[in-house]
Amino acid sequence: MREIYETVSPLSAFAEVCEWLAFKGWSEAEGGNLSLRIEEDELPEELTASVAEEVDLPLEVPELGGKYLLITGSGTRSRDIATDAATDIGLYRITNDGTAYQWIIGNNRPTSEMPSHCAIQCEFVRSRPEYRAIIHTHPPRLISMTHVPEFKDPKILSDTLLGLQSEARIIVPEGIGHLPFCVPGSLELGVLSAEEIKYRNIILWHMHGALAVGTSLNHALDQLEVVEKASEIYWTLKSAGIPTDGMSEDDLMTSMEYFGRTDRYKNAFKDKE
Numbered sequence: 001m002r003e004i005y006e007t008v009s010p011l012s013a014f015a016e017v018c019e020w021l022a023f024k025g026w027s028e029a030e031g032g033n034l035s036l037r038i039e040e041d042e043l044p045e046e047l048t049a050s051v052a053e054e055v056d057l058p059l060e061v062p063e064l065g066g067k068y069l070l071i072t073g074s075g076t077r078s079r080d081i082a083t084d085a086a087t088d089i090g091l092y093r094i095t096n097d098g099t100a101y102q103w104i105i106g107n108n109r110p111t112s113e114m115p116s117h118c119a120i121q122c123e124f125v126r127s128r129p130e131y132r133a134i135i136h137t138h139p140p141r142l143i144s145m146t147h148v149p150e151f152k153d154p155k156i157l158s159d160t161l162l163g164l165q166s167e168a169r170i171i172v173p174e175g176i177g178h179l180p181f182c183v184p185g186s187l188e189l190g191v192l193s194a195e196e197i198k199y200r201n202i203i204l205w206h207m208h209g210a211l212a213v214g215t216s217l218n219h220a221l222d223q224l225e226v227v228e229k230a231s232e233i234y235w236t237l238k239s240a241g242i243p244t245d246g247m248s249e250d251d252l253m254t255s256m257e258y259f260g261r262t263d264r265y266k267n268a269f270k271d272k273e
């Protein structure tokens with residue numbers, strides 16, 4: 001069965017993305033976790049035929065019923081996943097009623113963030129089914145942004161950060177969310193993230209890290225790279241004593257119009273009203 005599991009193609013995306021997370025120094029030690037939702041017809045029949053014991057979830061995720069998740073194991077390192085994803089990534093099936101999961105193969109000790117991943121994946125199925133990838137990691141310059149009191153306001157954070165490089169707001173027109181401190185791995189953090197992810201593709205967790213979502217793991221990583229680059233520019237300017245005012249509103253709007261992102265930009269932070 002292990003040989004069959006190794007042929008599951010998304011495992012190579014986990015390996016590739018985790019190699020970058022480790023290389024960039026974002027997922028130090030056992031930090032960070034990832035998940036990808038897949039459908040039954042994307043898996044070899046031998047795997048979907050397996051029946052395992054049900055483990056109750058601390059929340060109900062009815063929209064995820066019958067779906068499969070690939071998710072990082074507890075205590076696994078990105079640098080290890082890069083070379084042996086089949087050992088550190090587990091395949092799970094959510095029961096049809098969405099109240100429990102069944103381990104199928106691979107790592108059988110899911111990350112403590114599994115309820116958070118389930119809550120967010122459930123929201124994806126509900127409101128934007130093309131999204132199926134989640135990355136949580138610890139990019140240092142983005143975490144540093146959450147130490148700045150004025151950036152507790154996500155609009156100020158987004159307008160400052162995404163105006164520092166001319167393509168950043170084009171890639172992330174809806175801006176960046178920012179959640180107050182929650183205990184790492186807590187259900188509260190998962191539920192708040194699932195609510196915020198209706199509006200944003202990137203959320204900062206106060207003095208903890210970042211959560212990015214995408215249609216693929218690489219799409220989620222792309223957006224993280226863009227905002228971490230913007231934060232690198234922010235801290236470079238700050239260190240040099242140069243103002244961080246960034247692009248003018250006229251230049252920003254010209255770019256948004258050219259790329260057809262005007263509505264998503266203008267509605268950012270009005271979307272919750």
Ligand SMILES: [Zn+2]
Pocket residue numbers: 031032136137138184208209
């Ligand atoms: Zn973390």
